[in-house]
Amino acid sequence: MALVQIPILSSIFSIGYDSFAEHSDARWMAFVGVSASLTMMATQYFRSNLFRVLAQLSDQVWKLCAFLIFASVCTFNLPIDAISTTMIAMFSVSALSVAVALSFPIQQVQSEEDFSVRKVYRVGLRFYASSLLLAFSQYLEIVLVNTFSDVHAVATYFSHLTFFVLPISAVGGFLGFLAGPWVRDNRLKFLFQLSEYWLHAVGVSLVCVFLAFNFGYFAWQFFDMGATDLSLVLAFTFGSLARLLYTLPSAFVGNFGSIRQHDAFILGQLLCLGLAAALYLFLTFGFGMEAQYGAAWGAALNLTLRTAFGYLMIHWISRFRGSDAQ
Numbered sequence: 001m002a003l004v005q006i007p008i009l010s011s012i013f014s015i016g017y018d019s020f021a022e023h024s025d026a027r028w029m030a031f032v033g034v035s036a037s038l039t040m041m042a043t044q045y046f047r048s049n050l051f052r053v054l055a056q057l058s059d060q061v062w063k064l065c066a067f068l069i070f071a072s073v074c075t076f077n078l079p080i081d082a083i084s085t086t087m088i089a090m091f092s093v094s095a096l097s098v099a100v101a102l103s104f105p106i107q108q109v110q111s112e113e114d115f116s117v118r119k120v121y122r123v124g125l126r127f128y129a130s131s132l133l134l135a136f137s138q139y140l141e142i143v144l145v146n147t148f149s150d151v152h153a154v155a156t157y158f159s160h161l162t163f164f165v166l167p168i169s170a171v172g173g174f175l176g177f178l179a180g181p182w183v184r185d186n187r188l189k190f191l192f193q194l195s196e197y198w199l200h201a202v203g204v205s206l207v208c209v210f211l212a213f214n215f216g217y218f219a220w221q222f223f224d225m226g227a228t229d230l231s232l233v234l235a236f237t238f239g240s241l242a243r244l245l246y247t248l249p250s251a252f253v254g255n256f257g258s259i260r261q262h263d264a265f266i267l268g269q270l271l272c273l274g275l276a277a278a279l280y281l282f283l284t285f286g287f288g289m290e291a292q293y294g295a296a297w298g299a300a301l302n303l304t305l306r307t308a309f310g311y312l313m314i315h316w317i318s319r320f321r322g323s324d325a326q
Contacts, residue, residue: 035062035091042097048181049104055177058097065089119259126262127254133269134306137276141299144280148291157292160232163220168212168240176247183251190252191318205244213237235296242303249310256317264316268309276302 039058046055066086073082145157183190194201213233220228253265280298283289 031087031091035087035094038094038098039090042094042101045101046097047177048184050181051104052177054097054100058093058100062090062093065093122259123262126259126266129266130262130269133266133273137273137299137302141295144295145292148284153290153292156229157232157296159225160229160236163216163225164213164233164236165240167215168209168244171208171212172240172244172247175244176250179247179251180254183248184255187252187256190248191314194248194314201248202245205241208244209237209241212240231293232296235293235300239296239300239303242300242307246303246307246310249307249314253310253313253317256321257313258317258320261313261317261320265309265313268313269306272302272305272309275305 039062043055043058046052046058066089069080069086069089070082072078073080145154149157217228253261257265276298279301280294283297284291284294
């Protein structure tokens with residue numbers, strides 16, 4: 001069923017996006033949408049069944065292919081269309097990933113409750129809404145900076161984003177990759193360890209952010225990027241810490257939240273986004289701060305509130321599931 005639904009839905013969304021984009025081809029957009037969705041499906045299948053190496057290969061190989069194709073075209077002036085070649089490579093990797101996934105026997109994942117098809121779709125829709133809100137907040141930040149800042153401010157913002165956020169984002173992505181299946185299979189152990197060692201989790205997160213910051217600063221100096229902007233560095237550092245701490249509630253709520261709890265989680269995320277937008281408006285239009293600073297601190301507040309609300313959700317869900325969480 002998924003192999004039929006995913007290509008159809010991704011094609012519809014891709015062609016719909018193409019109608020709002022300039023200089024794009026609807027056929028290629030549909031091609032990319034289908035390839036990306038199939039790759040994601042295979043990656044999540046491998047990840048949920050603890051085939052971690054296959055999951056990483058499914059998710060990363062096409063990116064490596066894209067890099068090699070563009071690097072080869074730029075370096076050796078190869079007479080090929082880099083974009084179409086990359087898309088073909090992407091589809092080939094996605095098709096191979098799905099074929100490998102189908103070659104494995106489908107394993108029944110242990111669950112504490114039964115999921116009907118209708119419930120799967122209802123929960124999936126809420127997953128989509130939650131992911132969409134996070135993506136919307138991230139891209140809104142970019143749009144605000146691009147729209148209300150000059151070229152120099154935009155360059156400063158994105159250079160700091162590259163050096164001081166991407167390293168810790170890579171760490172958070174890897175931890176999230178590992179945390180989801182582990183939390184799913186070890187709910188009680190997770191709750192016990194979180195209640196007993198939450199301070200350790202904060203400490204480890206601080207160390208990771210500190211190391212990532214130093215790595216970014218070293219790279220900044222190595223490439224001779226000039227003076228750093230203290231306000232941006234601080235905002236990105238606070239946001240990175242919140243982003244890293246968000247890994248645990250994201251995994252727990254995703255695995256164990258009921259439909260009603262997912263709805264509450266989405267409403268909480270909307271509230272966080274609204275408060276972050278209010279901070280941006282106050283800093284930019286009320287306090288006279290430049291747009292890139294308002295966007296950076298607004299994003300940091302959104303991530304911090306979102307993370308705090310996520311841990312409240314862990315408490316609510318664990319209590320809702322009864323005394324066996326003790």
